[in-house]
Amino acid sequence: MGKIGKYSVDIEINGAAVEVIPSNISFVLGDSINSFYSKATLTINDLEGYGLESRIFTSGSKITFVFGYEENIIKTSFIVDFTETLDPIKSGQLSGKLVIYLIHESFALSERKSESLSNKPSGDIEALFNYSFEDTDIEETKELTFDRLYRPFMNEKETIEKILLPNSISSNSSPSAYFCFIDIKGKLTYKSFSGMVALEPSYSLIQNLTDDLENYYLKIYSILPFTEKLESVKDHIVYDLSYFDNKSLELISEEVEIANVALGGYPIFKTEISSNPYFMNIENFDYLDRDKAHIYNLQKDSLLPDKLIVSTPLFLNYTSGKTVTIKTKYGKNDVSYSYSKKYLIEKASHLWNGKNNQGSTQLILSKPFPEFPANSTIEKGVY
């Protein structure tokens, strides 16, 4: 395919360039702070069934995308996870819309093994892999109070999600859940929620006012002021943490800071019914820090309830974990103080639409600390 206008769109399958009709393919390359591996979906109108007959999209095949706009081009590879065929065109013949689900190529390099790790998750994270990354952003964690962690016959993703994340407390930021993900550029991020939202905004977006790719958005598709179900929040958000000190036999209560900071402004939390003290059964006080880390980790799904879904021109530098500011308006061209704020890119999806030969980027932007009512301070960088 090569160049289509200012877009670059090339696909390689198992290392070999493939000639496809641009209008017959669409794809999405995406990363998310909630997904360890970046993922992609490739959709091909397989009119004659060649894609199926050749079996080139069998699970494990490597597909490389060279994709971008003007000079902003990336080359990124994925492995076929599984495929499905939709809408057969010709009855009784192989054909239809072939949808190929892909997972970042590092998945193919993962291995299950057992090993002992240190007691510092941020020090262990890179050593888990038998390959290196294009770039890394690893926030230092505290040393745990016990000797070591274990990787018990697990692959890297399992070890991170089950062993390292639940035992990570930042040594610099205020305590909060850690996130780990590989973005479409192959960068490994291991960072706390507090660490991510404290980042200076990478870009400032206003609507459709400039040709500068980095600084405008096309449309806000959806505004989700509170994505959590109240029932879920009421039952799961932890405000207070209590435990018995088995030496003094006293009940000790601590405020879970991040819950109050992130969600304390919502009206639901002003009511008594929302109170959800959490009681920990502490068996060994050597593990107190680790038990607290577990509490923070359990709440990570509820930390970003305010979301915007925003469409922008194709811009591959928007990757998950960065922060941006948005300026939006309401009424008679008044600046919205509620929504013109700093947001975390929770998920970034870069699309190629073969039907109209156009690329675009769709972002799920999440607001960490909404205020009630909105304060009149315009975030730094919003203009």
Add this chain to the structure above:
Amino acid sequence: MIKLAKVVEIKDPLEKGRIQVRVYPEFKELKKDDLPWAYPKMTVYNDVNFIPKIDSFLYLEISEDWVTFTYLDSVDYILNNYRYKEIKEILDEIDEVSSFEYPDPDFKINPNGFIEFFNKTNKETGYVHSSGTYVVFKENGDYYIKNPDLFEIHFSENKIEMKNLKSFTIDGSAETNLSLDIENGKLELTGITDVIFKDSTNVALGGATESAVLYAPLKTILDTLLTHTHPFSYSAGPTPAVGTTEISPALTPLDPTTIESDQVTLT
């Protein structure tokens, strides 16, 4: 989660009852130094302190993040380790155990072979030591302490029976004890200052039953003491030397009113 593990070290540097374990199959290849130490898990109500043997297998409780490792210190979870028949053979030899029929009894075998049992149906309970000594408690409170080769004591209401004894000693202190040497037919009282037969009708001495407190001979002695006011001679020591005669001082007349009836019955 519960996982099978092998004990590789029991000398806990912290002396907290921890054991170093190799979890199978996950830690099959790890170096010994890297293996985790598992804490004993015990309740305050069943404060049994027990350290497993090296190379024995047991089940560990492991947290989902593989950080905490605990073992139940009083129980080895081993399949097919229910040892009823073995214990029944031992308890069937004990006359005082009236029944040990499956599934009535609960039992526990300590690592040294010590058996504890409890029969849920007839409420008998007891202990058997590997030396052969056992204790059996009956539902009515009777109990037996017995070793068929050495001794037998039966405690029941208002009664203690001892059989098959060769000797019996009550050792009060270094100076005071009562020792009954049954085998040699000897009763020895040491440091016992008062022997009181109270309200006794007969006392048997030398195989014959005499009047209580040998009334007549004792009265004669006492009468003599009452009337004897002159010095008299006696031979000092059990085998007096020839010609060594000493004169005792005159006796002070005995006042009969000082002899209390609780001590000697004169009528």
